[in-house]
Amino acid sequence: MQEVAVLGVGLHRFGKSGDAIVGNKSVTELCRHAVDMALSDAGISWRQVQAVAAASSRFSGGKGWGLNGNDVVEDLGSTGVPVYNLSAGCAAGGNAFNVGYSLVAGGVHDLVLVVGGEVMPKGMIQTSGTEEVTDPEFLRQRCVGMPGPAFWATLARRRMHEFGTTEEQMAKVTVKARQCSVGNPFARFQKAVSLEEVMNSPYVSNPLRLFEICPVSNGAAATILCSAQKARQFTGKPVWVASSAVATLGFDDTLPRNLAGPVPNGPSFHTEVMTAVRKAFERAGVGPRELSFVEMQDNTCYYELAYPEEWGLCEPGEAQYLLEAGETLPTGRMPINPSGGFVSFGEATTAMGVFQIVEATWQLRGQSGGRQVPGAKLGLAQTNGLGGNATAAILKR
Amino acid sequence: MSEIVEPAVPGLFVADEHGARVLGSKCEACGTPYFPKVPVCHNPACPGSRMEPCGFGGRGVVWSYSVANFAPPAPHKYDKPFRPYAIGVVDLASGLRLVGQIVDPPEAVTVGAAVELVIEPLYHEGGKTFTTWKFKLV
Numbered sequence: 001m002q003e004v005a006v007l008g009v010g011l012h013r014f015g016k017s018g019d020a021i022v023g024n025k026s027v028t029e030l031c032r033h034a035v036d037m038a039l040s041d042a043g044i045s046w047r048q049v050q051a052v053a054a055a056s057s058r059f060s061g062g063k064g065w066g067l068n069g070n071d072v073v074e075d076l077g078s079t080g081v082p083v084y085n086l087s088a089g090c091a092a093g094g095n096a097f098n099v100g101y102s103l104v105a106g107g108v109h110d111l112v113l114v115v116g117g118e119v120m121p122k123g124m125i126q127t128s129g130t131e132e133v134t135d136p137e138f139l140r141q142r143c144v145g146m147p148g149p150a151f152w153a154t155l156a157r158r159r160m161h162e163f164g165t166t167e168e169q170m171a172k173v174t175v176k177a178r179q180c181s182v183g184n185p186f187a188r189f190q191k192a193v194s195l196e197e198v199m200n201s202p203y204v205s206n207p208l209r210l211f212e213i214c215p216v217s218n219g220a221a222a223t224i225l226c227s228a229q230k231a232r233q234f235t236g237k238p239v240w241v242a243s244s245a246v247a248t249l250g251f252d253d254t255l256p257r258n259l260a261g262p263v264p265n266g267p268s269f270h271t272e273v274m275t276a277v278r279k280a281f282e283r284a285g286v287g288p289r290e291l292s293f294v295e296m297q298d299n300t301c302y303y304e305l306a307y308p309e310e311w312g313l314c315e316p317g318e319a320q321y322l323l324e325a326g327e328t329l330p331t332g333r334m335p336i337n338p339s340g341g342f343v344s345f346g347e348a349t350t351a352m353g354v355f356q357i358v359e360a361t362w363q364l365r366g367q368s369g370g371r372q373v374p375g376a377k378l379g380l381a382q383t384n385g386l387g388g389n390a391t392a393a394i395l396k397r
Numbered sequence: 398m399s400e401i402v403e404p405a406v407p408g409l410f411v412a413d414e415h416g417a418r419v420l421g422s423k424c425e426a427c428g429t430p431y432f433p434k435v436p437v438c439h440n441p442a443c444p445g446s447r448m449e450p451c452g453f454g455g456r457g458v459v460w461s462y463s464v465a466n467f468a469p470p471a472p473h474k475y476d477k478p479f480r481p482y483a484i485g486v487v488d489l490a491s492g493l494r495l496v497g498q499i500v501d502p503p504e505a506v507t508v509g510a511a512v513e514l515v516i517e518p519l520y521h522e523g524g525k526t527f528t529t530w531k532f533k534l535v
Contacts (some may be wrong), residue, residue: 123470131472133406138472139433143405143519143529144496145465145473150484153463161461161508206464206481206503251440256460256486260421260432260453260495263488 004104005231005238006395007111007224008042009358010034014188014219014345017119021188022218027061027068028075030220031117035076038113038222043234046076049224050109053100055092055116055350056085068350072115090297092116093221093353094246094383094391100225101244101393110227114357117220118348136258144259149213149300153205154256156302160207163317165305167207171198172323173301174211174343180330181340183370188217188346212301217346221354223361239364242378242394243283247275249388257388269310272390277311277382280392288312291394292376293335293363295356297383298342307382308334330373338363338371353391356381364397405474405519405527409433411452412516418452419495419514419530425449430493454514456535457489464503474520474527485532487512498531511535 012033015021022030039046054069062068062085069083084103088095093116100114132138140146159165175195181187193211201210231238249257249272254264281288288311298304305319313334314322322334330338339345339359342352360379362368368376377397384390404410410419421432427443432453438446468479483503488494499506500517512532519529 136433139406139409140496141469141471141473143409144484144498145469145475145482146463146484146496147465147467147469150463150465150469154461154484154486157463157508158461203464203466206466208463251442254494256494256496258496260419260430260493262430263492263494 001105002107003228004101004241005226005228006241006357006361007226007231007234007238008038008040008044009361010037010041010222011186011355011358012117012220013186014217014348016188016346017122017218025218027057027117027119027220028071030119030218031072031115031222032075034117034220034222035072035113035115038224042224044111044224047079048111049081049113050111051082051084051103052113052115053084053086053096053103055096055353056087057118057350059121059349060119061117068117069115088389089385089387090347090349091353091383091385091389091391092350093355094381094393095353095389097223097353097357097393098244098246098391101241104225104227110230112225113222114225114354115220115222116351116354118351119218120216120348140259147205149205149208151256152213152300152302153208155306156207156300159302159306163320165320168195168199169320169323170207170212170301170305171195171209173304174198176323176328177298177301177304177337177341177343180338180371181344184340184344187340187344189340189344208300208302212343214299214342215346217348219345219348219351219355221351221358223354223357237365237397239361240396242286242396243280244393245276245279245283246391247272247279248390250275253388270384270390272388273307273382273384274310276390276392277380280380280394284394286378286394290378291380292378293330293338293373294380294382295337295339295341295359297352298337299347301343304328304336308336330371335373338368338373340371353381353383356383357393357395360395364395401525403525403527405529410516410530416454417514417516417530418454421451421453421493422448423451432493432495453489453491453493453495455489455491456511456513457487457495459506459508459510459512460486460488460494461508462486462499462506474522476520485512487532489514498529499534500531501534505534
């Protein structure tokens with residue numbers, strides 16, 4: 001295995017269709033902006049890119065087949081490079097990063113573009129794409145009617161029961177996330193919110209409120225990965241990929257993702273995420289308490305409390321007190337989502353895994369401005385998506 | 398005129414003299430319960446799939462729940478105007494953790510509450526009543 005470096009990163013600011021940020025830009029235009037920025041940051045030209053790993057979108061571009069990498073290549077100029085289109089729900093960006101990483105680590109290519117972009121439809125994401133009675137997701141929607149946020153709300157309610165977490169504590173996660181996004185030029189929301197504003201926002205799925213659930217956004221992210229040899233040609237201080245892992249859920253996973261499963265004997269965890277994160281720690285040779293910061297998939301504020309505990313960053317039930325003590329801020333001892341996270345960016349689903357790599361790279365270079373984690377050395381990026389997909393990557397300087 | 402009642406999706410549940418049940422299956426080799434039915438056992442540690450039909454009903458305990466404060470998108474169907482409902486994740490004594498609407502008002506539901514499986518109307522369309530499995534506080 002070769003060492004892999006992040007040579008360049010780029011991002012299009014996140015926004016909502018029709019607003020002053022993304023307007024009516026197509027996913028191709030958003031991706032072009034992010035890719036141009038990453039190429040320029042790396043100091044290379046498009047013609048030097050040897051392969052493309054792209055996140056497949058269900059919502060925009062890709063000729064309806066998830067061929068989003070092919071769209072990018074056509075737009076930038078068809079050089080005949082191999083294109084890998086990766087589909088993994090909301091984990092697709094993380095999956096594309098893993099494939100780009102693997103191509104370089106395995107010595108197949110030494111300069112690879114990883115890209116993800118989205119133009120999202122309005123409103124709640126429809127989780128079932130078919131009307132097939134053989135599809136458990138269709139049955140769950142037709143016979144029960146469980147909107148996406150209801151899964152998170154169920155877990156949040158259980159946490160309130162197990163650890164005494166209050167609705168106010170969950171609202172404080174949003175207050176902290178939006179505090180981080182103030183002054184982040186790429187965030188969709190760049191204004192702080194008060195605890196009162198969060199608590200006064202309506203329930204989407206009780207106990208979760210509108211300001212505690214990430215909306216959908218349009219945006220794009222890109223990164224250029226290269227071998228150690230290439231990296232030394234271009235920069236004296238590269239950011240390194242310490243590890244990159246992908247996992248799917250285990251049979252022993254007992255979270256209510258479908259209609260039914262066996263009643264478990266013990267607690268219920270996100271097994272796909274735990275497996276990916278543990279593999280990332282193992283391969284990087286580091287422990288959870290050595291991280292300088294984490295960029296995690298906070299579709300809802302619940303995850304900023306649950307994931308650090310599931311991964312061993314702190315003890316079960318402790319995260320809410322660390323939050324209240326300011327320890328999850330960039331200046332705390334367990335910084336979570338210094339970027340502002342999904343709650344401040346909104347979710348451009350398949351761009352998110354790449355967006356996290358962009359932010360982690362800026363953090364490790366010391367380029368994150370007002371949200372900078374002082375002395376950041378080691379960062380974890382994590383995504384999960386429909387189908388039981390998860391990814392984790394650890395970056396270091 | 399008698400009301401025409403049909404299941405929202407046929408073949409998934411029954412209510413007869415033995416009570417309300419969802420119709421799943423169970424692997425006789427490793428004991429794993431399934432709903433809906435599956436043709437082969439998905440347990441990677443199972444010594445050899447032996448699937449038998451199995452109904453799951455009766456009582457259970459609410460492991461957790463959420464509230465649909467807004468109407469879910471299609472393909473869900475509901476009677477208008479939309480009324481928020483609780484969605485329970487229930488650990489049935491028969492060994493199945495099952496998701497379903499709770500017929501009682503969301504304010505009445507708590508984690509740990511005892512419930513039983515019932516077959517109740519979900520929506521009305523074309524002069525017919527369509528039913529599904531739900532839970533009811535006991």
